[in-house]
Amino acid sequence: MTPNSATSAPSRRSFLASTAVAAAAVAGGMPLLTACGGQDGNKEGTTSGKDAQKILPAFVASSVVTPDIPAKNGSAAGFTQAIALDGLKSSVPKKLGSGGKLKVMAPLWGTPPSNGNAYYKAMNEAVGVDVTWQNQDGNTYDEKLGAVLASSDIPDVVVVPGWNLMGKIPSAVNAKFADLGPYLSGDKVKDYPNLAAVPTDAWQRAIFGGKLRAIPMPASYVNNIAPFYRKDLFAKKGYQLPKSADEFLSWAKDATSAKAKVWACDDLKWTAFNMFGVLSGSDKALWWNLDGGKLINRIETDEYLEALEWTRKLYAAGVVHPDAKAVKGDASNRFGAGQVLVFNGDLSYWYGKTAEQRTQNADFEMAAFDIFGHDGGDPALWAVQPANIFTFVNKKASEQQIKDFLALANFCAAPFGTKERMLTDYGVEGADFELKKGLPTKTTQGTNEVNGAYDYTGDPAAYLAHPDLPEIARLQVEWQQRMGAFTKKSSFYGLTVTEPNRWTNLANDFEQLEDDIVRGRKKIADMQQAVSDWKQKGGDGLRAWYKKLLDDNGSAAK
Amino acid sequence: MSHSTVPRSRAEAKTGGRTPGADAPGGSAGKAAARRAARRAGRRTGRLDLRLRFRRDRTLILMTLPAVALILVFTYIPVLGNVVAFQDYDPYLSDNGFVAMLQSPWVGFENFQRIFEDSAFWHAVQNTFVLFFLQLVLYFPIPILLALLINSVVRPRVRAVAQAIMYLPHFFSWVLVVTVFQQIFGGAGIIAQTLRQHGHKGIDLMTDPGIFKFLVTAEGVWKDAGWGIIVFLAALSSVSNDLYEAAAMDGAGRWRRMWHVTLPALRPVIALLLVLRVGDALTVGFEQLLLQRDSVGPGASEVLDTYVWWNGIRNQDFGYAAAAGLVKGVVGLGLVLTANKVAHLMGEQGVYKK
Numbered sequence: 001m002t003p004n005s006a007t008s009a010p011s012r013r014s015f016l017a018s019t020a021v022a023a024a025a026v027a028g029g030m031p032l033l034t035a036c037g038g039q040d041g042n043k044e045g046t047t048s049g050k051d052a053q054k055i056l057p058a059f060v061a062s063s064v065v066t067p068d069i070p071a072k073n074g075s076a077a078g079f080t081q082a083i084a085l086d087g088l089k090s091s092v093p094k095k096l097g098s099g100g101k102l103k104v105m106a107p108l109w110g111t112p113p114s115n116g117n118a119y120y121k122a123m124n125e126a127v128g129v130d131v132t133w134q135n136q137d138g139n140t141y142d143e144k145l146g147a148v149l150a151s152s153d154i155p156d157v158v159v160v161p162g163w164n165l166m167g168k169i170p171s172a173v174n175a176k177f178a179d180l181g182p183y184l185s186g187d188k189v190k191d192y193p194n195l196a197a198v199p200t201d202a203w204q205r206a207i208f209g210g211k212l213r214a215i216p217m218p219a220s221y222v223n224n225i226a227p228f229y230r231k232d233l234f235a236k237k238g239y240q241l242p243k244s245a246d247e248f249l250s251w252a253k254d255a256t257s258a259k260a261k262v263w264a265c266d267d268l269k270w271t272a273f274n275m276f277g278v279l280s281g282s283d284k285a286l287w288w289n290l291d292g293g294k295l296i297n298r299i300e301t302d303e304y305l306e307a308l309e310w311t312r313k314l315y316a317a318g319v320v321h322p323d324a325k326a327v328k329g330d331a332s333n334r335f336g337a338g339q340v341l342v343f344n345g346d347l348s349y350w351y352g353k354t355a356e357q358r359t360q361n362a363d364f365e366m367a368a369f370d371i372f373g374h375d376g377g378d379p380a381l382w383a384v385q386p387a388n389i390f391t392f393v394n395k396k397a398s399e400q401q402i403k404d405f406l407a408l409a410n411f412c413a414a415p416f417g418t419k420e421r422m423l424t425d426y427g428v429e430g431a432d433f434e435l436k437k438g439l440p441t442k443t444t445q446g447t448n449e450v451n452g453a454y455d456y457t458g459d460p461a462a463y464l465a466h467p468d469l470p471e472i473a474r475l476q477v478e479w480q481q482r483m484g485a486f487t488k489k490s491s492f493y494g495l496t497v498t499e500p501n502r503w504t505n506l507a508n509d510f511e512q513l514e515d516d517i518v519r520g521r522k523k524i525a526d527m528q529q530a531v532s533d534w535k536q537k538g539g540d541g542l543r544a545w546y547k548k549l550l551d552d553n554g555s556a557a558k
Numbered sequence: 559m560s561h562s563t564v565p566r567s568r569a570e571a572k573t574g575g576r577t578p579g580a581d582a583p584g585g586s587a588g589k590a591a592a593r594r595a596a597r598r599a600g601r602r603t604g605r606l607d608l609r610l611r612f613r614r615d616r617t618l619i620l621m622t623l624p625a626v627a628l629i630l631v632f633t634y635i636p637v638l639g640n641v642v643a644f645q646d647y648d649p650y651l652s653d654n655g656f657v658a659m660l661q662s663p664w665v666g667f668e669n670f671q672r673i674f675e676d677s678a679f680w681h682a683v684q685n686t687f688v689l690f691f692l693q694l695v696l697y698f699p700i701p702i703l704l705a706l707l708i709n710s711v712v713r714p715r716v717r718a719v720a721q722a723i724m725y726l727p728h729f730f731s732w733v734l735v736v737t738v739f740q741q742i743f744g745g746a747g748i749i750a751q752t753l754r755q756h757g758h759k760g761i762d763l764m765t766d767p768g769i770f771k772f773l774v775t776a777e778g779v780w781k782d783a784g785w786g787i788i789v790f791l792a793a794l795s796s797v798s799n800d801l802y803e804a805a806a807m808d809g810a811g812r813w814r815r816m817w818h819v820t821l822p823a824l825r826p827v828i829a830l831l832l833v834l835r836v837g838d839a840l841t842v843g844f845e846q847l848l849l850q851r852d853s854v855g856p857g858a859s860e861v862l863d864t865y866v867w868w869n870g871i872r873n874q875d876f877g878y879a880a881a882a883g884l885v886k887g888v889v890g891l892g893l894v895l896t897a898n899k900v901a902h903l904m905g906e907q908g909v910y911k912k
Contacts, residue, residue, distance in 0.1 A: 142872070143871055146649075146871065146874055149649075149650060150649035150650060150655055150658070151653075151655070152653040152654050166872070166873070166874065167872075167873050167874025167875065168648055168649070168650060168874045169874065171648065171650055172649075172650035175650050175651070176650065258746075258754055258760060259754045259755065261746060261751065321745075321746060322744055322745020322746045322747075322750070322760075322762050322764075322765070323740070323744060323745070323746055325745060325762070325765045325853075326740060326744055326745065326762075326764045326765045326852075326853040327852035327853055328736075328737070328740050328744070328764075328853065329740075339746070505873045505875060508872070508873055509678075512855065512856055515852065515855065516855040516856075516857065519765065519855070521767055521854070521855045521857060521858075522855070522857070
């Protein structure tokens, strides 16, 4: 279960993202370990500071619509008011595409619509590029990606989620994809105003092997794994929200009634990490932090072991749903069915699950509770990367194709309140959506067609907007802002680090071991043993390597 | 006896009939006759001109070509890829996988050394063998028993229905099988919930690493035992009724007839399947195990195939995974040879004969 492998969720793809996380959870352990490995010595490492300044695109803010809740503490911006169709502005006044063809390979969670449907046609027409999609199942995308990149037939454009950057994929990225710097670095990005409005933090993440190779999907840096509870059922039973790790455990024992098929919670390992202040487990470079002049890895910390021990107690007490123990099924479905009262997942579930459940159960109400420190005090949270899905262009692509791709990315990066955004998110009026009470509502055709294809090829700065459930957008942003206030950035925040090949697989088995320990199949002592093996087999070498990187480059965090 | 002689004589009659017709036209008749004579002579001495043999079997050879091509493309050419076991293989070095193979650095036996030093590998080997023996003892005999059972049912309707029900699970995917088992035997499954309704403690058979090997075997039996009976049923149907009648005449009861007639008739098939099964010993159900890996952890579920997958596909350590696969192949070959030898010693034909 790796809930944080999903996007951190601007609103329009929230349904997609929630299914993505769910699907990832079903797949059971899409590894988070974003291993890296440059083939050439000079492609290892990272690029920051002055070197990065040379290639990063300039930032030109765009303000089409002022957000109702401006971004703060790393949160997304929130829009709580729907905008009438005739009030939409245009951010792409002139069609930038040349009418050329592009083949795009991208992950998709769900059933891909056929190429040439009304929505794709309208998009391609509006962008001026004839895009053909090769959508692959997102759950097994890493397996396909490896094979496709090893072949001689790489599509023109390839989407790579950060959690798929394992093993030798980073070296493939450096070898197979084009440098976009000549088109985007510095002021050149101003040809594409929507891309110029993408935050520099996100662009920094798109530097692979010393070159600007990708269009990033910007995300909030606030930890995206929220602990959700069934507000409606809590009220019915008169439960109070627990305020500490111990309180949670005793509440959970009280609330579990296996006979009635109700368990207090699903797997909460990731929330436990957050409660105990463990360094972020998403991007591998975030595992390290400088502490008293020495780099410490999350797996070496006491907090890490304490979080595992607390999660183990939950399982041992029998308050976790048995299917979660078996890593089967979908946690959010158990939550929706009321079989578990608390589960953790990407923040986007808040909207996706509510919208889904309200159609069957008008009383359904869920909320994310604020992550508390394990001792009942303030939590110590760590920032996640400000972009974690990347779109690359084949090295063999012609200049015209690269320009067409950038036209596509610029279109899809249109901010909220524009015609481009509306078309990308809702499709064609009359076919894909219709207006109900002044709010755009997707038709069945729209649900099938507008299900995520254009979500990765360009995105604006992180924002949240749910015209049909505006209240939830507000709650989500406010949660991010409250959690953001407790969030610190670790030493390698914001950097894309390519580890040396020989060490890329060093920590791959830790997630399995964590899952073994919390389920009682292995002991904490096994973890201590694994950590000391890790140090010996290269962990200490990696520490020295990262330290040198930090000394040479400095960190990106402000 | 008379059965087998009939077709042979008919075939002779045919060729005999055709010969005069072929001789009739032209002056080449003498030559053709001479060639035929030579051919006959050749056949007698056991030698035959290659060209002639090719001409004779031309049609048959043509018919095998597609299969040969498939084997070549999908079996023999990929075998060459095993060289990456001796490399630090990086498929992204070139646009072409084969060129990448040429460019990847050679590391000698380093991958093998790493494998043999990896405790996880030995653990996977151990799990593989335990599962194999368990399946051999608990799973292999079941299709034979079922075939005997079905064979003893007289009414064809009952027989057809029973057979269909037993076959059916074979067509379910492993995802479905595992889900069905989870819904029945899992911690929130039917059995556990029923027990809880009646005031007992629930059970959870799906997450217990200790009984995992039995669980896997049970799933295998449920899914594939019905399918496995096909071969045995075919073998059973070839047993002549005369033998049963004769045995019954001599006063043999049901059990004696099974012991002395049915089982000896099945023996060659059993031996053959056993040898084949042993050759497959190290392949104990990749998909099935991968699907349940997270439920019980790699400690109980890691077998050689999943180990190779984890290192090769997930960790993209291709050379290492290829080396592990090679080790598996060599051990598998040894097992087949041994099993075949044993079959020969037992007087059975096995898979091949020298």
